[in-house]
Amino acid sequence: MTPLAALTEGASFITVPVPLGDRAYDILVGRGLIETAGTRIARLGARAAAIVTDEHVGPLYAGLLAGALEAQGLRTSVVTLPPGEATKSYASLERVCDAVLAAKIERGDLVVALGGGVIGDLAGFAAAVARRGVRFVQVPTTLLSQVDSSVGGKTGINSRHGKNLVGAFHQPSLVLADTALLDTLPVREMRAGYAEVAKYGLIDDERFFSWCEANWQGVFAGGPERDEAVAQSCRAKAAVVVRDEHENGDRALLNLGHTFGHALERITAYDSARLVHGEGVAIGLALAFRFSAALGLCPPSDAERVEAHLSAAGLPTRLAHVPGGCGTVDDLLDAMAQDKKVKGGALTFILARGIGQSFIAPGIEADKVRSFLDSELDPSRS
Amino acid sequence: MTPLAALTEGASFITVPVPLGDRAYDILVGRGLIETAGTRIARLGARAAAIVTDEHVGPLYAGLLAGALEAQGLRTSVVTLPPGEATKSYASLERVCDAVLAAKIERGDLVVALGGGVIGDLAGFAAAVARRGVRFVQVPTTLLSQVDSSVGGKTGINSRHGKNLVGAFHQPSLVLADTALLDTLPVREMRAGYAEVAKYGLIDDERFFSWCEANWQGVFAGGPERDEAVAQSCRAKAAVVVRDEHENGDRALLNLGHTFGHALERITAYDSARLVHGEGVAIGLALAFRFSAALGLCPPSDAERVEAHLSAAGLPTRLAHVPGGCGTVDDLLDAMAQDKKVKGGALTFILARGIGQSFIAPGIEADKVRSFLDSELDPSRS
Ligand SMILES: NC(=O)c1ccc[n+]([C@@H]2O[C@H](COP(=O)([O-])OP(=O)(O)OC[C@H]3O[C@@H](n4cnc5c(N)ncnc54)[C@H](O)[C@@H]3O)[C@@H](O)[C@H]2O)c1
Numbered sequence: 045m046t047p048l049a050a051l052t053e054g055a056s057f058i059t060v061p062v063p064l065g066d067r068a069y070d071i072l073v074g075r076g077l078i079e080t081a082g083t084r085i086a087r088l089g090a091r092a093a094a095i096v097t098d099e100h101v102g103p104l105y106a107g108l109l110a111g112a113l114e115a116q117g118l119r120t121s122v123v124t125l126p127p128g129e130a131t132k133s134y135a136s137l138e139r140v141c142d143a144v145l146a147a148k149i150e151r152g153d154l155v156v157a158l159g160g161g162v163i164g165d166l167a168g169f170a171a172a173v174a175r176r177g178v179r180f181v182q183v184p185t186t187l188l189s190q191v192d193s194s195v196g197g198k199t200g201i202n203s204r205h206g207k208n209l210v211g212a213f214h215q216p217s218l219v220l221a222d223t224a225l226l227d228t229l230p231v232r233e234m235r236a237g238y239a240e241v242a243k244y245g246l247i248d249d250e251r252f253f254s255w256c257e258a259n260w261q262g263v264f265a266g267g268p269e270r271d272e273a274v275a276q277s278c279r280a281k282a283a284v285v286v287r288d289e290h291e292n293g294d295r296a297l298l299n300l301g302h303t304f305g306h307a308l309e310r311i312t313a314y315d316s317a318r319l320v321h322g323e324g325v326a327i328g329l330a331l332a333f334r335f336s337a338a339l340g341l342c343p344p345s346d347a348e349r350v351e352a353h354l355s356a357a358g359l360p361t362r363l364a365h366v367p368g369g370c371g372t373v374d375d376l377l378d379a380m381a382q383d384k385k386v387k388g389g390a391l392t393f394i395l396a397r398g399i400g401q402s403f404i405a406p407g408i409e410a411d412k413v414r415s416f417l418d419s420e421l422d423p424s425r426s
Numbered sequence: 427m428t429p430l431a432a433l434t435e436g437a438s439f440i441t442v443p444v445p446l447g448d449r450a451y452d453i454l455v456g457r458g459l460i461e462t463a464g465t466r467i468a469r470l471g472a473r474a475a476a477i478v479t480d481e482h483v484g485p486l487y488a489g490l491l492a493g494a495l496e497a498q499g500l501r502t503s504v505v506t507l508p509p510g511e512a513t514k515s516y517a518s519l520e521r522v523c524d525a526v527l528a529a530k531i532e533r534g535d536l537v538v539a540l541g542g543g544v545i546g547d548l549a550g551f552a553a554a555v556a557r558r559g560v561r562f563v564q565v566p567t568t569l570l571s572q573v574d575s576s577v578g579g580k581t582g583i584n585s586r587h588g589k590n591l592v593g594a595f596h597q598p599s600l601v602l603a604d605t606a607l608l609d610t611l612p613v614r615e616m617r618a619g620y621a622e623v624a625k626y627g628l629i630d631d632e633r634f635f636s637w638c639e640a641n642w643q644g645v646f647a648g649g650p651e652r653d654e655a656v657a658q659s660c661r662a663k664a665a666v667v668v669r670d671e672h673e674n675g676d677r678a679l680l681n682l683g684h685t686f687g688h689a690l691e692r693i694t695a696y697d698s699a700r701l702v703h704g705e706g707v708a709i710g711l712a713l714a715f716r717f718s719a720a721l722g723l724c725p726p727s728d729a730e731r732v733e734a735h736l737s738a739a740g741l742p743t744r745l746a747h748v749p750g751g752c753g754t755v756d757d758l759l760d761a762m763a764q765d766k767k768v769k770g771g772a773l774t775f776i777l778a779r780g781i782g783q784s785f786i787a788p789g790i791e792a793d794k795v796r797s798f799l800d801s802e803l804d805p806s807r808s
Pocket residue numbers: 098099100101104127128129132159160161162163165185186187188189192193194195196197198199207208225226227228229230233236321
């Protein structure tokens with residue numbers, strides 16, 4: 045097989061391989077990839093493709109993508125769902141599976157997810173279960189999905205018992221991260237995705253965090269820095285996924301900022317008017333570093349640097365920044381206790397000894413969390 | 427680990443290993459296994475078990491099984507669904523996943539399917555997707571599920587586009603086939619399962635088919651022949667599954683009798699008052715052998731032997747035996763063409779050169795099928 049990087053269609057792009065044995069695939073990152081998606085996807089050997097998208101993204105890009113696929117002789121259909129987190133439901137799963145089966149997608153054919161993380165998670169799950177598994181391609185259209193949700197094979201829907209509680213591990217056959225698609229993304233969504241970009245530096249790559257501090261404006265503006273940031277994030281996530289595909293250990297580091305973040309999402313009832321996932325993560329990252337500092341694990345100056353950078357990029361970093369408030373310390377602790385990372389009463393956090401030095405800290409006592417949150421909620425501090 | 431066969435709880439039983447690498451498991455076959463299920467299931471290291479059952483089976487056996495589990499300190503819950511094929515739906519999937527999550531089943535814990543193939547397929551699928559996969563144990567309670575559906579890891583639900591079109595490959599951690607549970611099974615269900623038992627002989631084991639001819643009454647009566655027949659069927663199915671876990675080749679042999687059988691089920695609208703799956707399979711087996719004979723592949727005497735044995739066991743063997751009729755030749759061909767085994771216009775059949783000598787025959791021309799069905803529908807023949 046010709047290495048994908050050696051092919052010459054369209055503009056130049058970066059290839060990030062995800063070496064997962066017989067489930068290995070490439071992530072291509074670059075501007076304009078969607079225009080040449082036809083040849084790349086046809087090369088996977090499918091005869092038909094069912095595009096899954098949402099009502100924001102479909103009108104902008106589904107025609108372009110469908111045209112590119114049809115031009116290569118792929119029988120193409122499109123199913124369009126309402127945008128938003130509520131779309132990650134059993135009812136949508138049924139709708140997408142029905143559309144995939146109606147489109148006579150066979151085991152060799154493809155489901156193509158064209159959208160943000162909501163569409164990627166839903167369409168990937170439908171691909172995992174329709175005919176007990178058909179292949180799928182991710183064409184992520186948000187920064188968050190390009191740097192996070194489209195990589196790693198976690199797919200799923202939400203349950204009344206919590207987010208992402210029903211799903212499958214199902215790796216895509218190809219990820220096309222066309223960074224030009226982000227030009228139409230609302231800036232708030234751009235920022236939310238950026239919190240995950242910064243997270244990769246904070247986890248284990250101080251150099252990348254420094255690069256972010258120097259180059260974040262280019263990421264937002266759509267210069268070559270954007271492609272670099274997406275590619276580097278994908279490399280970071282791919283490396284963790286390859287070490288721990290089914291999330292039994294290491295992969296938990298990716299949850300840096302997420303224990304607090306998820307609690308805030310829960311408290312704001314997943315109301316995106318109040319808080320989107322990436323905003324919760326941004327506050328969570330700042331809290332994880334301040335908590336690490338409070339525990340004497342991490343220099344306070346590192347926690348300050350984290351907060352300063354996220355703020356510069358327009359992200360919230362304090363509990364007080366949650367529109368409508370975030371309740372009491374008990375509300376927060378309750379919301380955290382519902383998180384799946386809670387085992388046997390004690391809380392597991394991802395903490396840090398400094399920027400780029402995060403680690404899994406199981407068995408953090410509730411008392412320590414409580415007094416930290418007390419100080420965070422104290423208006424004299426925030 | 428102690429080999430399970432060496433353990434002494436309860437009466438003696440037969441162990442059939444399914445050597446699938448890191449997904450290997452044992453099938454235990456014997457009378458009274460449910461009473462000692464607690465120790466066996468506790469040995470898997472779970473702390474909680476969610477039993478999934480139906481309204482026929484639950485009242486008979488769920489209390490016994492739950493008691494056995496609770497006696498071993500497993501936190502146990504029961505969710506009971508309506509009996510019947512309609513239960514293999516998205517709505518039931520949601521109900522079971524909700525129950526599993528409400529019972530706080532974690533990745534190390536268990537879903538336990540207590541019922542026939544409907545419950546096994548549904549609960550297995552829920553286990554595959556709840557928290558992106560928890561372990562499950564099959565306690566099959568019909569002959570069909572003991573010899574067929576509980577072995578091999580195919581799980582799923584039905585879609586408006588066809589049966590079993592949405593699901594997952596998810597191997598159980600243990601199968602407990604308690605043959606005493608079949609004592610309460612309606613004889614019609616017993617016969618339907620028996621068609622699958624006979625099928626294993628017909629596929630590739632003439633000796634087993636001869637054994638069936640001599641011993642089938644003991645299988646129905648519940649003597650040691652029943653355990654033998656279940657164990658031998660499980661061995662046969664396990665061998666095929668191990669060769670072809672994800673149904674890319676060989677596993678298709680298990681569909682002997684099923685191309686015709688599925689068409690008949692479709693024509694009778696899956697109305698179990700008219701035809702249950704195993705009855706369709708019985709007619710399908712007889713047809714597959716007569717078709718093989720008509721094509722000059724198989725001695726007519728073998729086809730007659732197949733029909734004679736299935737009839738002796740009280741099973742239908744002719745299109746004319748379908749209550750309410752089976753429509754015209756075109757109806758049958760249409761119904762067959764909808765089957766997933768149809769590729770590129772030509773029909774794939776499982777045919778036989780004799781009893782125990784089945785093979786995959788792709789590309790059978792519709793004309794040949796048509797003239798065979800014509801002769802079968804001709805009242806002067808049947
Ligand atoms: N699978 C994983 O590993 C993983 C990881 C992180 C997050 N997630 C999931 O991802 C989801 C969040 O993803 P998201 O932030 O991409 O949200 P999203 O999919 O809801 O997209 C955000 C909004 O942007 C719109 N949009 C998308 N692309 C656009 C474009 N190019 N131009 C204009 N508008 C566009 C969407 O219609 C939507 O309104 C959550 O459900 C979360 O659970 C999954």
